[in-house]
Amino acid sequence: MSNNSFETEAKQFFSKPKNVGCLTLVVILVIITIVGSLGDGSSSHPRIGEYGTITTETFGCIDKSTMDEVGKSSVARDEMGILQLMYEGRVEVLQAGTRVKVIESSWTSMRVRTQQGHALWVTASHVRK
Numbered sequence: 001m002s003n004n005s006f007e008t009e010a011k012q013f014f015s016k017p018k019n020v021g022c023l024t025l026v027v028i029l030v031i032i033t034i035v036g037s038l039g040d041g042s043s044s045h046p047r048i049g050e051y052g053t054i055t056t057e058t059f060g061c062i063d064k065s066t067m068d069e070v071g072k073s074s075v076a077r078d079e080m081g082i083l084q085l086m087y088e089g090r091v092e093v094l095q096a097g098t099r100v101k102v103i104e105s106s107w108t109s110m111r112v113r114t115q116q117g118h119a120l121w122v123t124a125s126h127v128r129k
Contacts, residue, residue, distance in 0.1 A: 043129075044128050044129055045110075045124060045127060045128065045129065046102045046127060046128075046129050047102065047105070048102050048103065048104065048105055049101070049102065049103075050101070050102055050129070051099060051100065051101050051102075052099075052100055052101075052102060052110075052112070052127040052128055052129055053097060053098065053099055053100070053127070053128055053129075054094045054095065054096055054097065054098040054100060054122070054126055054127060055096060055126055055127070055128050056096050056126055057093060057094070057095055057096050058093075058094050058122055058123060058126040059082070059091050059092070059093060059094070059122070060091065060092050060093075060094045060112070060114070060118070060120030060121065060122050061085075061090060061091050061120060061121045061122075062089070062090050062091070062119075062120060062121070063090075063121065064109065064121055066085060066090045066091060066121070067109060067121050067123075069081070069085060070082060070085065070091060073085070092118065092120065094114070094120070094122065094126075098114065098115075099114075099115060100112035100113060100114055100115075100122075100127065101113045102127065103119060105124070106124075107124070108123065108124055109121050109122065109123055109124055110122055110123075110124045110127050112127065
């Protein structure tokens with residue numbers, strides 16, 4: 001088979017809609033396989049049920065809506081707003097080095113249980129194995 005013949009067959013293959021659909025499916029499956037292999041436990045973040053350590057002083061919030069309020073107050077440099085949330089018992093400061101157990105997790109945040117028994121939401125980047 002000549003090189004020119006191969007090119008012609010390749011063009012015909014990729015010009016057919018059903019073949020492009022098959023190729024797309026293969027590409028999607030490869031991407032899923034690669035992404036799935038990223039979660040093989042090599043992450044520095046603990047999984048649900050595992051223990052981790054707070055890496056830098058951070059706020060722990062009783063719920064995600066309180067996390068949003070803390071974020072908005074931080075952007076606005078509203079220290080009184082954060083102090084009010086702390087006074088209400090909705091936020092507490094977690095020191096670097098605090099041991100926690102991950103009890104729930106999302107892409108950007110984790111719900112952790114402290115050794116004092118408090119369940120708090122923290123930014124996931126502040127928790128390491």
